[in-house]
Every structure is written in structure tokens, then in C-alpha cells.
Amino acid sequence: MxxxxxxxxxxxxxxxxxxLKGAYNIRKNGKGIERNVTENxxxxxxxxxxxxDIIVKENTKFEIIHIxxxxxxxxxKDVVYNDxxxxxxxxxxxxxxxxxxxxxxxxSQHDGIHRFYLEEGARVRxxxxxYGEGNGDGKRILNPITEVDLKQGSSMEMESTQIxxxxxxxxxxxxxxxxxxxxxVTEKIMTHGEQLAKTIFDVQLNGENxxxxxxxxxxxxxxxxxxxxxxxxxxxxxxxxxxxxAIIKDNAKVIATPEVTANHVDxxxxxxxxxxxxxxxxxxxxxxxxxxxxxxxxxxxxxFLK
Amino acid sequence: MLELKxxxxxxxxxxxxxxxxxxxxxxxxxxxxxxxxxxxSTICKIIMGIERPDSxxxxxxxxxxxxxxxxxxxxxxxxxxFQQPVKFKGITVYDLIxxxxxxxxxxxEACDILSNVGLCAKEYIDREVNGSLSGGELKRIEIATIxxxxxxxxxxxxxxxxxxxxxxxxxxxxxxxxxxxKKSSIIIVSHQERILNIADNVILMKDGKIEKIAQxxxxxxxxxxxxxxxxxxxxxx
Numbered sequence: 001m002x003x004x005x006x007x008x009x010x011x012x013x014x015x016x017x018x019x020l021k022g023a024y025n026i027r028k029n030g031k032g033i034e035r036n037v038t039e040n041x042x043x044x045x046x047x048x049x050x051x052x053d054i055i056v057k058e059n060t061k062f063e064i065i066h067i068x069x070x071x072x073x074x075x076x077k078d079v080v081y082n083d084x085x086x087x088x089x090x091x092x093x094x095x096x097x098x099x100x101x102x103x104x105x106x107x108s109q110h111d112g113i114h115r116f117y118l119e120e121g122a123r124v125r126x127x128x129x130x131y132g133e134g135n136g137d138g139k140r141i142l143n144p145i146t147e148v149d150l151k152q153g154s155s156m157e158m159e160s161t162q163i164x165x166x167x168x169x170x171x172x173x174x175x176x177x178x179x180x181x182x183x184x185v186t187e188k189i190m191t192h193g194e195q196l197a198k199t200i201f202d203v204q205l206n207g208e209n210x211x212x213x214x215x216x217x218x219x220x221x222x223x224x225x226x227x228x229x230x231x232x233x234x235x236x237x238x239x240x241x242x243x244x245x246a247i248i249k250d251n252a253k254v255i256a257t258p259e260v261t262a263n264h265v266d267x268x269x270x271x272x273x274x275x276x277x278x279x280x281x282x283x284x285x286x287x288x289x290x291x292x293x294x295x296x297x298x299x300x301x302x303x304f305l306k
Numbered sequence: 307m308l309e310l311k312x313x314x315x316x317x318x319x320x321x322x323x324x325x326x327x328x329x330x331x332x333x334x335x336x337x338x339x340x341x342x343x344x345x346x347s348t349i350c351k352i353i354m355g356i357e358r359p360d361s362x363x364x365x366x367x368x369x370x371x372x373x374x375x376x377x378x379x380x381x382x383x384x385x386x387x388f389q390q391p392v393k394f395k396g397i398t399v400y401d402l403i404x405x406x407x408x409x410x411x412x413x414x415e416a417c418d419i420l421s422n423v424g425l426c427a428k429e430y431i432d433r434e435v436n437g438s439l440s441g442g443e444l445k446r447i448e449i450a451t452i453x454x455x456x457x458x459x460x461x462x463x464x465x466x467x468x469x470x471x472x473x474x475x476x477x478x479x480x481x482x483x484x485x486x487x488k489k490s491s492i493i494i495v496s497h498q499e500r501i502l503n504i505a506d507n508v509i510l511m512k513d514g515k516i517e518k519i520a521q522x523x524x525x526x527x528x529x530x531x532x533x534x535x536x537x538x539x540x541x542x543x
Binding site for chain 1: 354356375376377380381385386388392394395396397398401405406408451455
């Protein structure tokens with residue numbers, strides 16, 4: 001690994017000096033370059049398509065699994081299928097993420113299709129960070145698809161962050177929830193320049209007492225465009241809360257399209273959307289503390305996306 | 307230390323401030339009172355730079371600061387506590403106190419500040435400064451952001467607004483402590499007799515003009531009658 005690789009790994013997965021412990025698989029420019037498995041977590045290369053299966057044994061407690069992807073080759077289009085099989089009552093943290101460094105004029109693209117199969121009582125915290133850098137005019141494109149299948153009594157918390165440098169992203173997140181499950185999604189996005197970000201959520205609340213909470217906080221600046229589409233179906237006695245909260249600046253556009261469908265009399269589905277520029281009073285308050293208008297704006301955005 | 311010279315401010319054809327002239331000496335606690343709409347808050351906003359006067363000058367320690375921005379005035383050690391504390395998304399109480407201090411202070415120091423304004427620090431330090439906090443809690447946090455700053459002039463715009471009686475009792479103590487601990491002037495816009503009672507001087511405003519600058523006893527006597535009549539008139543209208 002060179003310095004660019006190490007820096008990208010730090011950005012997307014908080015990995016210091018490229019050194020990892022526990023189970024991990026590092027993929028660079030379309031190929032696995034480093035892997036480690038543990039007694040409870042096995043990682044197997046897929047035979048039919050590019051990608052890996054991550055198999056977590058039943059009752060595994062508190063292991064952290066890293067599966068970062070880095071792309072430094074301009075013009076590469078990488079498609080990867082990663083399937084996660086989480087055994088009964090296991091409780092793990094999975095840190096994914098993709099960093100693209102593109103200094104050239106050809107587009108670099110990574111499409112990651114991540115499928116999660118959580119057995120009964122399993123719990124997963126999934127952290128995914130997307131980041132782009134480089135001085136070339138080639139675009140940095142990331143299109144992640146996340147599919148989540150929650151068996152009875154399982155829960156998944158997903159945090160996805162894209163703060164910088166990704167020119168175009170279409171991210172789809174789908175969930176199918178059985179009884180007594182919980183799917184919490186927190187998304188943070190910041191776009192600038194001519195960037196485009198589109199996020200689509202599709203959650204099926206099929207089991208009794210299934211719950212989902214989808215939160216999107218985003219900042220759109222420059223000429224960038226963001227679409228937030230959320231479709232939630234209450235097919236049983238269930239609860240959902242989806243929120244889209246966006247700060248808009250310059251000539252940016254944010255389009256939020258909430259869709260909630262209650263197919264059951266005891267489905268309780270809530271949606272909130274708030275889009276607007278930074279409140280003038282927030283800027284004034286921070287300026288009365290001695291911050292310049294620019295500094296005040298940065299602090300407000302930093303807090304908002306924290 | 308602070309002087310307002312011939313300040314005029316008109317909005318929507320209404321004279322909000324009509325040729326205000328005022329001098330505030332060092333280390334004084336000044337209360338500004340008067341009926342709603344008499345221009346009290348506007349004077350404070352003009353001192354902080356939140357509003358700009360149509361004409362006139364704001365002089366701080368001999369320097370004309372009329373054209374300085376809010377943050378430039380803040381760096382000249384003017385502080386301003388909002389009548390309605392501002393809420394944020396994601397910014398915690400600790401973040402806001404650090405920003406107010408203008409330096410990296412540790413959690414213990416921040417907790418001490420919160421305790422001084424009557425908040426149980428541990429419960430609040432990591433909470434977001436958002437709508438989940440009550441009016442009284444937000445007000446105390448607002449005052450904590452002022453107390454942590456090094457100020458030569460501190461302005462409180464109706465600190466009693468939106469808080470319960472219990473919080474109000476503590477608030478009086480906070481002002482007294484602030485004045486004792488720091489060599490600075492304090493301006494408080496208030497309708498509350500107990501706040502007027504702790505002031506060195508009370509300024510009575512009416513219809514955009516300073517009607518009287520007096521000792522508190524004098525104002526308290528006169529405020530009973532004319533102000534009540536004005537308020538009743540407004541309510542009936």
C-alpha cells in the first residue's frame with residue numbers, strides 16, 4: 001500500500017497507517033489485496049461474480065469487520081457483490097466504505113451491492129463512508145445498493161456518510177422486515193459544484209411490531225442537485241418515521257419525495273421534510289460570539305452533519 | 307465607555323428610534339424599560355450591530371463602531387444574550403460553550419459555567435441545543451454562552467421572557483454574580499421590577515425616545531401608572 005491508499009483507508013474506514021485487526025478484506029482497483037478471518041468471522045471469495053461472502057457465526061459478540069474499497073485507477077468501473085450472513089444472536093459492527101482517488105480525465109466508478117441477511121435476534125451496526133479526491137476532471141462515481149433482510153427479532157443500524165468529492169451517486173437502500181425488527185438508517189450527504197446525489201429508500205414493514213427510522217441530513221451547495229426518495233410500506237402493525245432535513249445554498253436544488261403507504265390499519269407512518277437555507281438567526285448568534293459569517297456557516301454545517 | 311449619538315431608525319414608515327442620545331459609563335448595570343414597541347430591543351440590536359441605524363453613531367471607548375459588523379463588535383468584547391435563544395441542529399451545549407469561549411476549554415470548565423447558571427452540567431453538556439430543551443433551559447444555556455466570554459459590555463434582551471419563576475429567581479443571582487466577577491457594563495432590557503431593582507440606572511423609553519434616565523426608585527414609581535395604561539390600551543386595541 002502506498003500513501004494514497006493509506007490516506008483513503010483513513011478517510012473511509014478510520015484505519016490508521018493501513019493497519020487492521022480482526023476480520024477484514026481490503027479491495028483495491030477491483031481486486032482483493034489483503035484479508036484476515038477470525039474464529040467467528042469467515043470471508044470467502046465468490047465464484048460466480050466479483051465479490052465476497054462474509055459469514056458471521058451464531059452468538060458472535062462485539063467483533064468489528066472492515067471491508068473497505070479503494071480505487072486509484074482512472075477509468076476503472078468496479079462492480080462488487082458483498083453478501084453478509086449474520087448468524088442468530090450475533091452482534092457485530094461492520095465498517096465499509098469506498099474511497100476514490102482520481103487524478104486523471106477518465107471516470108472512475110464503484111458500484112457496491114451489499115446484501116445483509118440477519119438471522120433471528122442478530123444485531124448489526126453498519127457504517128459506510130464514501131469519499132472522493134484527486135485533481136483530474138474524470139468523474140468519481142459511487143452507486144451503492146444495500147439490501148437488508150431482517151428475520152424476527154433482529155435489528156440493523158446503518159450510518160452512511162458522503163461528505164466530499166463524489167461527483168455522482170445513486171444510492172438505493174431496501175429493507176424487508178419481519179416481526180419485532182428494527183431498521184435505523186442515518187444518512188449524511190454534502191454536495192457541491194455540479195455534483196448529483198440521489199438516494200432511494202424502500203422499506204417493507206411486513207412483520208408485526210417492525211419499525212424503521214430513516215433520517216437524511218444533507219447540505220447542497222453550488223449547482224449541485226439532491227433527490228431524496230423514500231417509500232415506506234406498512235404491511236402490518238408497524239411504525240415508521242422518515243425525515244429529510246436539508247440545508248440549501250447558492251443555486252443548489254433539493255427535491256424530497258416522501259411516499260408512505262399504509263396497507264394495514266395499525267400501521268403508523270410519519271414523514272417529515274424540512275428544506276431551507278441556514279437560518280439567519282443561527283448565523284447572527286455565532287457572529288455575536290466573534291465568528292465571521294463564513295466561520296459561523298462552517299460551524300452550523302459541521303454540527304448539522306455531525 | 308459606550309455612547310449613542312443621534313441614533314434614528316425607521317422601518318415601514320414607523321420611527322422606531324427617534325434621535326437617541328445615551329452615554330453608558332464603565333462598570334454600570336443599566337436597565338432599559340418601557341412599553342412594548344418603545345424601541346428597547348432595537349437599541350440593543352443597534353449596539354451589537356444586528357441592526358444598522360439610518361443615521362447617528364455608536365461610539366465604544368472613543369472609537370466609532372457604527373460601520374463594524376456583528377463579529378467585529380463581538381471581538382471588541384460586546385456580548386449579546388438573545389430574547390429568544392437560538393436553536394441549532396447537531397450543535398451541542400459543549401460545542402456552543404467552546405465557540406463562545408473562543409478557545410478550546412475542557413468539559414470540566416464548561417460544566418462549571420453551566421453549574422453557575424443553575425444547570426446540572428452532566429445532564430446537559432452533550433445535549434443538542436435544539437427544541438428538546440425547555441425555554442428556561444435554553445435561556446440558561448444562552449446566559450452561559452455570555453458568562454464564558456470576556457466582555458466589556460454585555461446586553462441582555464428581556465432575559466425573563468419565556469422562563470418560569472424558579473428560573474427567574476436564579477437569573478437575578480446570575481446577573482449579580484456577573485457584575486461582581488467582571489469589570490464590565492451590563493445593559494438589561496426588562497419589565498421586571500426585581501431586575502430594575504438591581505440596576506444602577508433605569509432608562510425609561512416611550513415611542514422611540516428616551517423619556518427618562520433615573521434612579522430606579524424614581525422610575526418604579528412612575529412606571530406603575532403610565533405604562534400600565536399604555537399596555538391596557540394596546541390589549542384593548
